[in-house]
Amino acid sequence: MKLAHLALWTQDLEAAAAFWKSYFDAEIGDRYESRNRRGFASRFVQIRGIEARIEIMEGPWVTPHPGETSGWAHIALSVGSKSQVDTFADLFRHDGLLVSEPRKTGDGYYEAVVRSPEGTLIEIVE
The missing domain is CATH 3.10.180.10 (2,3-Dihydroxybiphenyl 1,2-Dioxygenase, domain 1)
Structure with a gap:
């Protein structure tokens, strides 16, 4: 599957x-x-x-994204390295779409969280 x-x-x-x-x-x-x-x-x-x-x-x-509700919360895209996570974070920060700065999370990921214009959260992980 x-x-x-x-x-x-x-x-x-x-x-x-x-x-x-x-x-x-x-x-x-x-x-x-x-x-x-x-x-x-x-x-x-x-x-x-x-x-x-x-x-x-x-x-x-279709209505605007309401924030956190039941259902899918985010998608995660692996970009291969910490430096790539940082590069993506810089790009999204510049455009005002960075939600969470790059960091090591409790579940072990090095990630930055960004959002699409309609509010979909996207985790950029190494």
Whole structure:
């Protein structure tokens, strides 16, 4: 068994696609617009070196991210080294999207926590 993809709601599909492309050099798939669910659109995000994809989805019913609620809390992306974690943290800090400075956590990760424009938390781990 393997993880095929994760799905994330967004209020602005194209801004979300630009985020993943800009920060993670992701390949962004073509826009899909549903004929069965009016207003639903999605694109797949493929990050080099990660087999599973991220599906970003929008619809007029999507509300702003409420913060911590039941359900998935974050995704974690391993970048291979502490220096890479620090590099990503600097990039996100500059753009005001760094949530937590790089640190060694109680569960043993060296990580920085960042957020996407719609509020999805992303742990950048070594």
